[in-house]
Amino acid sequence: MSTVxxxxxxxxxxxxxxxxxxxxxxDDLAYHGNLASALADLLQRGLDDMPGLAxxxxxxxxxxxxxxxxxDPNATLSRVREELDAIVSKERASREAAHERTQAPEHLxxxxxxxxxxxxxxxxxxxxxHYDFFDEAAHERFDDLLASLRSSLLAQxxxxxxxxxxxxxxxxxxxxxxxxxxxxxxxxxxxxxxxDLEAFQERYPGIIAPGESFEDFLARLAASRMDLExxxxxxxxxxxxxxxxxxxxxxxSPAIAEAMRxxxxxxxxxxxxxxxxxxxxxSEPLGLGELGPVMRELGRLDTLEAALRxxxxxxxxxxxxxxxxxxxxxxxxxxxxxxxxxxxxALEAAGLMNRTGGRVELSPRAVWRLGDLLLRDLxxxxxxxxxxxxxxxxxxxxxxxxGEVREWRFGxxxxxxxxxxxxxxxxxxxxxxxxxxxxxxxxxEQVDDQARQGTVxxxxxxxxxxxxxxxxxxxxxxxxxxxxxxxRFPADDFSVVVFSETARxxxxxxxxxxxxxxxxxxxxxxxxxxxxxxxRRVRGRRQVLxxxxxxxxxxxxxEGSVHFAYPPTxxxxxxxxxxxxxxxxxxxxxxxxxLARDRGLRRFVEQVVAINHGKAYYPGDGELGTVLLDxxxxxRLGAAHTARRTDS
Numbered sequence: 001m002s003t004v005x006x007x008x009x010x011x012x013x014x015x016x017x018x019x020x021x022x023x024x025x026x027d028d029l030a031y032h033g034n035l036a037s038a039l040a041d042l043l044q045r046g047l048d049d050m051p052g053l054a055x056x057x058x059x060x061x062x063x064x065x066x067x068x069x070x071x072d073p074n075a076t077l078s079r080v081r082e083e084l085d086a087i088v089s090k091e092r093a094s095r096e097a098a099h100e101r102t103q104a105p106e107h108l109x110x111x112x113x114x115x116x117x118x119x120x121x122x123x124x125x126x127x128x129x130h131y132d133f134f135d136e137a138a139h140e141r142f143d144d145l146l147a148s149l150r151s152s153l154l155a156q157x158x159x160x161x162x163x164x165x166x167x168x169x170x171x172x173x174x175x176x177x178x179x180x181x182x183x184x185x186x187x188x189x190x191x192x193x194x195x196d197l198e199a200f201q202e203r204y205p206g207i208i209a210p211g212e213s214f215e216d217f218l219a220r221l222a223a224s225r226m227d228l229e230x231x232x233x234x235x236x237x238x239x240x241x242x243x244x245x246x247x248x249x250x251x252x253s254p255a256i257a258e259a260m261r262x263x264x265x266x267x268x269x270x271x272x273x274x275x276x277x278x279x280x281x282x283s284e285p286l287g288l289g290e291l292g293p294v295m296r297e298l299g300r301l302d303t304l305e306a307a308l309r310x311x312x313x314x315x316x317x318x319x320x321x322x323x324x325x326x327x328x329x330x331x332x333x334x335x336x337x338x339x340x341x342x343x344x345x346a347l348e349a350a351g352l353m354n355r356t357g358g359r360v361e362l363s364p365r366a367v368w369r370l371g372d373l374l375l376r377d378l379x380x381x382x383x384x385x386x387x388x389x390x391x392x393x394x395x396x397x398x399x400x401x402x403g404e405v406r407e408w409r410f411g412x413x414x415x416x417x418x419x420x421x422x423x424x425x426x427x428x429x430x431x432x433x434x435x436x437x438x439x440x441x442x443x444x445e446q447v448d449d450q451a452r453q454g455t456v457x458x459x460x461x462x463x464x465x466x467x468x469x470x471x472x473x474x475x476x477x478x479x480x481x482x483x484x485x486x487x488r489f490p491a492d493d494f495s496v497v498v499f500s501e502t503a504r505x506x507x508x509x510x511x512x513x514x515x516x517x518x519x520x521x522x523x524x525x526x527x528x529x530x531x532x533x534x535x536r537r538v539r540g541r542r543q544v545l546x547x548x549x550x551x552x553x554x555x556x557x558x559e560g561s562v563h564f565a566y567p568p569t570x571x572x573x574x575x576x577x578x579x580x581x582x583x584x585x586x587x588x589x590x591x592x593x594x595l596a597r598d599r600g601l602r603r604f605v606e607q608v609v610a611i612n613h614g615k616a617y618y619p620g621d622g623e624l625g626t627v628l629l630d631x632x633x634x635x636r637l638g639a640a641h642t643a644r645r646t647d648s
Contacts, residue, residue: 019373022369025039027472028041030374030476031472032512033362033512035362036360039344046336051333053311056337060328063329064301068280071280071284071285072280072282072284073235075283076235076239076286077121077246078285080149081121083141084145088128090141091135098134125149128142129146149246152228152291152292153246173256176203177256177263178262181259181266184218184269184270218267221267230295234280301328313360314342317337367509368483371480371481371486372487417443452491453489453538453541453543453635454494454538455492455543455544455632456495456496456497457496457497458499458544458545459474459496459498459499459514459547461515462500462501462522462550463516463517463519468596470549473625474547476625477629478547481632482494482496482511486508489636494508495534496511497527499526500517500523501521502526502562503523503530504530520553521553524546524548525552525555526555528546532579532582543589545631545632546592549595551601553565553568553572576604580607588612589612589613590612590614591616591617592609592614592616597618615631
């Protein structure tokens with residue numbers, strides 16, 4: 001079996017980004033032609049060696065899992081109790097030492113006060129807030145504990161609201177929180193709050209940032225409150241009640257605590273707090289300084305995961321905060337999302353994509369470009385091999401040099417213009433021995449090719465094609481062949497007929513969208529009839545390239561009714577072979593590319609070859625592109641070689 005070899009195929013570039021994107025989409029587009037679906041798949045797997053959404057979501061889950069597997073929020077209160085005990089012990093030791101030195105009664109009374117502290121953490125914290133510390137280090141440590149707890153349990157945004165109130169004015173703070181809760185409640189009911197909102201901002205300047213909408217302000221508050229909701233949802237009932245009592249104690253007064261509860265409930269009506277348990281399963285207590293940061297990080301991970309899951313199109317990636325992606329997932333994740341978000345922009349700029357009524361579709365130019373890329377892939381994968389080993393016996397009718405030269409392109413007869421080729425190499429590499437030639441250096445003599453050939457590619461789209469994994473290879477070679485004919489043999493007549501229960505001609509620009517049919521039947525009779533009708537208009541050599549994985553199981557009768565039967569009936573075989581006879585009489589050559597090893601199909605193909613004197617090919621896995629393109633070029637260029645062929 002001899003092997004035909006051709007050179008690399010490099011279609012005229014549209015820009016690296018557009019080419020890269022289309023190449024990454026090529027298999028999906030060749031399979032189903034749905035650009036939106038192909039882009040969604042590309043987002044999941046990523047471009048080149050850059051991660052896609054699937055990998056980024058896995059990273060998010062792994063980072064969350066590390067936190068959940070490490071910590072136990074139910075043990076957090078034990079850390080608080082340990083810290084309070086350490087503070088009390090330090091204060092007691094200082095009081096005892098001072099009493100021994102001075103015998104002052106206040107130190108003894110202070111020790112009695114410390115001994116009488118409540119066991120409940122919230123009550124103990126409240127009592128210590130009113131205690132007059134003697135040890136400055138213990139006092140400072142207690143203040144740090146209060147600040148850490150308030151940051152974690154009162155929500156930072158709630159704490160920031162206090163900045164609009166004079167320090168220490170608890171009543172004014174409680175009133176402000178109640179006023180805000182009232183505004184939110186009315187806003188949630190759909191009432192007009194514009195006048196009252198303006199009055200609120202005048203009364204409490206700085207709470208809502210300049211230029212910040214009320215909706216954005218509420219989102220900021222709700223996001224902070226959500227951290228607390230996640231914590232409360234992740235602990236057991238006893239711990240949750242203890243944390244709620246501690247939260248009330250940290251508020252500073254019953255009025256503030258009640259106002260905070262009301263504000264939290266009002267925010268819940270807007271944000272719909274429905275926090276699920278985070279699923280902590282570790283044993284390490286969350287440290288006092290870790291409680292807030294860990295819950296906030298878990299919240300950020302959840303928010304980013306939701307955003308990534310909603311990003312079903314490249315345009316939606318633009319709504320994701322890339323700085324957040326970099327902080328949580330790294331610079332490579334940020335770069336990957338930036339590139340993915342530009343995919344539709346690159347396709348549009350290259351004229352490869354159209355937007356119609358909110359839908360994205362391949363442009364006709366994209367279909368031809370897709371064929372170019374698939375043809376190039378066949379060459380680069382070694383399917384067509386290196387340049388220069390395709391021997392041409394003849395060049396066809398009227399192929400006389402016209403005195404002009406041009407660069408060599410895949411499929412051209414190799415009529416080398418030697419002087420121009422050498423000049424190109426010298427210009428690129430400079431003088432020197434040995435002379436280095438690159439495929440881009442090859443120049444050929446331009447000819448006036450008046451030869452014309454008609455080719456119909458008859459493509460089986462019955463349900464067995466995807467079941468046998470032969471559908472995608474067949475679609476890929478169809479697009480590649482269409483591109484080759486258009487670029488190198490523009491005078492040729494090339495068309496595609498697809499068939500299952502019945503046959504139909506498919507415009508080349510609609511070929512990516514051609515799908516297998518969910519019906520039974522392989523109607524080769526109808527496919528050959530349509531091919532004959534198409535080729536009647538062609539003067540010159542005519543051929544049908546028939547690609548199938550099944551014997552004929554359907555035919556049309558004289559009235560046009562379609563009949564299906566498996567195994568094939570004698571009538572189906574008779575009518576199908578009658579079409580082969582008609583094609584033979586009209587001097588149409590039939591080459592059959594058999595994608596299955598079925599005995600019945602083999603017997604049928606042998607009958608076709610015996611009648612038509614065409615060829616039969618049985619390509620193995622991955623060989624359809626090689627075999628079909630070799631056959632086409634052999635017939636088209638009159639090659640003096642025997643293309644890959646198997647008779648057994």
